[in-house]
Amino acid sequence: MKKLILSTIITCLFVFNAQAQDEEKTNDEDYNKWQARVRVVMVDPATYFYDNVDGIEVELSTAFAPEIDITYFLSRKMSVELMLTTSTHDVKIADGNNLGSISLLSPTLSLQHHFYSNDFKPYVGAGINYTSFYNEDAGDLNSIDYKNQVGYLIQAGLDYNLSEKWFINFDFKKVFLKTEVTANNDSTSTAEVNVDPIIIGFGVGMKF
Template sequence: MKKIIFSAVLACLFVFNTQAQDEETSNDDYNKWQVRFRVLSVVPSPSDDIDGADVDISTAFTPEFDFTYFFNKNIAAELILATTKHEVEIEDVADLGHVWLLPPTLNLQYHFYANDFKPYVGAGINYTIFYGVDSGDLEDLDYENTVGFSLQAGVDYNLNEKWFLNLDIKKLFLQTDVTPKGATESSEVGIDP
């Protein structure tokens, strides 16, 4: 919980965004593009199907870019681009090294307007690519690239006509099959950041 609170404080203090949306827009008068630069905290909620063992995946901090296209004043699509490195271990058993995740995510959003505040909710799809694997104590590990779903909620606060602050929370429903070298069966590991 402390990591989540710390991440929210970081987002509020350091994440500035460029805004293509005008502060006052009508249904026919709005800009279609919005670009953000954010600092993310990725906090996995690991689970696994390995009997008698618990997989632990580290929290990571990373920069993130996203691009939002507005179909109209309220409905938009957001493409999220970031990559993170996570340490992986089976608690008190084995160091599984680290793995990089590239999880491009496309969300469909609905934006509300309340003066300088613009809250939004979204849902979408994610495709995670695993790369840069260091297997730690094992000879080799293979992580299967996978599709997942995402939910998000956030709010933009206008500082002026071009800049705003953003606070955003996302949940990815993400699982992968992990196979050690020479094994005939894989283990399903839930990452769910």
């Protein structure tokens, strides 16, 4: 399903880009420099041990969360987006210990390229992510600690104008994120875990 969504987005971007070449506005200054969105996002980690810990498979649950972002346009086609969301995930080892839960605070900053076709505005982007892990619940363990880390991301999405000011948005991000997990305050038990969440969002935005 995730591969189908990503393939559909990429196909749409090629179609819209071809159409936009024939519909480009002559006035390159005719655009809003700021816009803001509110989305509901699904955060779906694709978790595995980077260290290939034998016989252990760690799982972080899928979570739904609110998200806000602010976008500033450097030009009509190029923009910078700051996105902020926080989500809480149950953590467990398959057929093993319950590792409680963990919350992620994940601001991301991405550089985007936009395409225009009538009321449609698809975009692609890439950027960086800084994830803070907090509210650790150790579950069956005495304690568990996650190291805050910097990751990177790729992005694709689509804005559709409802009016001159309001629009709806669909957004897809793949974040590449690795962290160090330490159990029971024992540094010898530290392992590197790839979290690598997919973030899919739908929401509404405003231009100003």
